[in-house]
Amino acid sequence: MTRTAIGPTAFVRIDHHSAVQLAADVARSCAEQCRLPGAMPDQAAVIASELASNLAKHAKDGALYVQPFRLGAGLEILTADRGPGMSELQRCLTDGYTTTGTLGAGLGAVSRIATDLIIRTEAGVGTLVSARLALPGQPYPGQDVGFLCLAAEGEQECGDTGAIVENDRIRTAIVVDGLGLGHGPQAAEVAQIALRAFHSAADQPLPQLMAVLHRALRHSRGAAVGILRLSTDQAQYCGIGNVRALAFSPRGVGHRLTGQPGIVGWKMPTPQTHSIPLTPHTAAVLHSDGINAIWAHSPSPSMLRLPPPLLTVALAHGHRSGRDDATVLAVRAHQESR
Incomplete structure (x- = not known):
């Protein structure tokens, strides 16, 4: 079984070239906190610097996100923007290619350093990137797991959290929205209590x-909780409160589920489980409700084709309410690790 606690994702808004150094520093610090060995913290800084530099030069409304892996050991750096897109993506991935008269290291350097690189770009819409650094010889989740957890604007701690565990090819995922006096430390404490209870059972x-979580939170203000369990051909969903679950494919959104009314830890109804093929x-x-649910009403065909890491960053970047904590998790059933 692989267990990874989820803390807030580091977020850097790339609205000026001065943010490039900040992005590099954040990535290096996160890699050191993950105890990545040798040159890996410096490699993380290079990836973040190159991606942020591209945003500063070419895009608008750019943002960079840095976080540990949710399954396995390593670091993920994601970016999103509303720029012009890349008309010649393969050329952009070649060392020395530039459109601005610079040395042209850019995406070529990222492609060489990253263990795994996913890019989707659309003219007039923007570009999404996931670059990962995995420990050599260790499994990592590939393109079938994505996650972002963002604190409300002005907050250092996040009342949302989540996790994924894997046991005998079955994945169980949770999103928790801790209730407290607004956002911040109290809600974050509730969320972490729930996460520890989740890992224990x-x-x-x-x-x-869900009953284990209810008992663990009985002396707190409680939480909204959504849990998904994925096997090869079906998912089970159990939710209390305003955590939404959806299933989608390139053909569209097939299922939309919201948790039962109630609060885990306070007034919880008998939990019900729904099956999703x-x-x-x-x-x-x-x-969580920090992501506006309207996104699922008429998602674009390009969004429906995104792999989970890029779907999560697209939802967080395009449909997040900055006034609330926001967590989004996307996952497919188990695939063979690389």
């Missing part, structure tokens, strides 16, 4: 797992 049937092209999404 993650292999139990979902209603029993899965095909090889179906992904499941959990998100």
